[in-house]
Amino acid sequence: MKKEHTLEICHVTKHYGKKRALSDFSYTFKPGIYGLLGPNGAGKSTLMNLITDNLIPDKNNGVIKWDNEDIQKLGKKYRSHLGFMPQQQNLYPTMTARQFMGYISSLKNIDRKSAVTEIESLLETVELKEVADKKTGGFSGGMKQRLLFASCLLGNPSLIILDEPTAGLDPRQRVILREKIENYGKDKIIIIATHITSDIETIADCIIMMKDGRIIDNGSVEELVKKVHCGSETLENLYMQYYDEEEKKNVLG
């Protein structure tokens, strides 16, 4: 039987100078789709940068484990399982879309032959085949976003981290991306941070609500709806309930 992967965040704290962005954060991810929600500054991107090893936890303040092993110790072996779409768009403007995909596949050590097939199929999925040989410097925000999504899936990663993947996408492309994520395979761990609740409402197995670097609640949409007894059972309403309550608490002290 194929082994089920686990990603375990154990008591991770992260400061930027004096600012605490993540606070004694613990959670265990198993295969499935997770939606990460929370207001600006909640710590979603910080968590994702820690998971993808682009940041390290504060000294002596937590560890992140992939299949029970510290990701710091696994290094390259861990990163080969990883697909990351960061919040900030980082493309090389003089590269064409196809060259960029080739470049990322070489960084991921994918052999040339399978890379070529994969690149063609992924560019097709995100509807960028026609502009595959155009320089990315001339791409719109949404086109760049789609290229980053395609590049993140190169090498068929088991752990996929998407930081606001649909920012700047038109509704049609948003639906395509959502369907692609949903069909991507239930044996993967997929974590999506977003402010657009409809991106995750129907596809996430679990919603993680964050605030001030902590989890304030988590569970399936149904479970969370039951808890707060909100009238209309949409994730957007649920979000308003959670964060309005939080705001009120803050105002009242």
Ligand SMILES: Nc1ncnc2c1ncn2[C@@H]1O[C@H](COP(=O)(O)OP(=O)(O)OP(=O)(O)O)[C@@H](O)[C@H]1O
């Ligand atoms: N490089 C940095 N230097 C200093 N402070 C930072 C840095 N990156 C993030 N922060 C701070 O850490 C906190 C968490 O930021 P983070 O980017 O993780 O939030 P987020 O939930 O991703 O927000 P958004 O929804 O706006 O993307 C914020 O208060 C932010 O100002």
Ligand SMILES: [Mg+2]
């Ligand atoms: Mg962010």
